[in-house]
Amino acid sequence: MMTHAEHTLLSLWDMYGTWAKESMKPLHSSNQYLLEEFFFIILGGYGISYEQNLSGLQVFKDKGLIQKELYSSEQVTEVTEKAIRRELNVRQFEPKTKAGEFRKYRFVQSKPRVITRAGHWLWCECNWDLYTGLNDKEPLEARNWLHECPGFGMKSASWFLRNTGFCDDFAVFDVHVLRFLERIGVSVPKRLNDKTYLQLEEILREICYKIGATLGALDYLLWCLGRNGFLSYVR
Structure with missing residues (x-):
């Protein structure tokens, strides 16, 4: 019963x-797509709406903030962190307020640090070649690997693997x-x-x-x- x-x-x-x-979504072999999904997840999290999350990713793409050179060393990431903080502090994000104004991004002090640490982790682990880094791993191994990334919990790692077609279980x-x-x-x-x-x-x-x-x-x-x-x- x-x-x-x-x-x-x-x-x-x-x-x-x-x-x-x-x-x-089917399995994506485009590394650029995987990187964008990676940054989408890092930009999101508790307290950040799906709409603001999407808006944040678009700003990152428009401003050229998804480039591995910006995360290649701890010294470089310090500069990148400041640049990200400036962008997140600008009223340019959806969803608009009831008054029709764009918003600043949430967690403008802590979020840039998480993003740069994740980007640097990606550099150290797979030189930003996410597709190769994931493709030679079984699903559980891939999830555990992503779980080691700053800003990635069990939920985030599972979300990434599902949304990129690597695992539907x-x-x-x-x-x-x-x-x-x-x-x-x-x-x-x-x-x-x-x-x-x-x-x-x-x-x-x-x-x-x-x-x-x-x-x-x-x-x-x-x-x-x-x-x-x-x-x-x-x-």
Whole structure:
């Protein structure tokens, strides 16, 4: 007999699963695409909206801040960090305020340091050749490797690998997804550390096996439904 959580997720999967699978991104072999996804994730995080995150990436691309020479040494990254801080402090980011004005980026003091440390890590680990750095690793090894990067937690590493097509068997536990899972009866830890993240991921993976879904696609579906408010109406 199915649990309430399994029945609810099966219903959602039956309705939207095909769309979710078709919407999943294929494996990207373009290193430039991988670098942009990498910086998108580093620019994001708790308290930063998806819209501001996208806007931040566009500014980085426009200003030429995704170049490996800017992160090649600790001395160079000090200069880069100051340049990034100046850009983040300019009112040029979406979403606009109610008054129609652009915003400054959030966490303007701490975010530049995280970004430059991540960029320098990338230089040291694979000389900014992310595709080669990932392609010779199994999915779990790749996630653990990315997890070592400053600014990359378990969620960020899973997100990167899913969104670039390297692995569709990881979960990306957005806060909306966590709240929904808890509401339908899944035991969600109060705090997610590496251990509890993996435990919750395995619970969802087992549910996916029972209902015939893939973990990455179901998680992506829940994220999409959560962003537009649909999950609030699911009981």
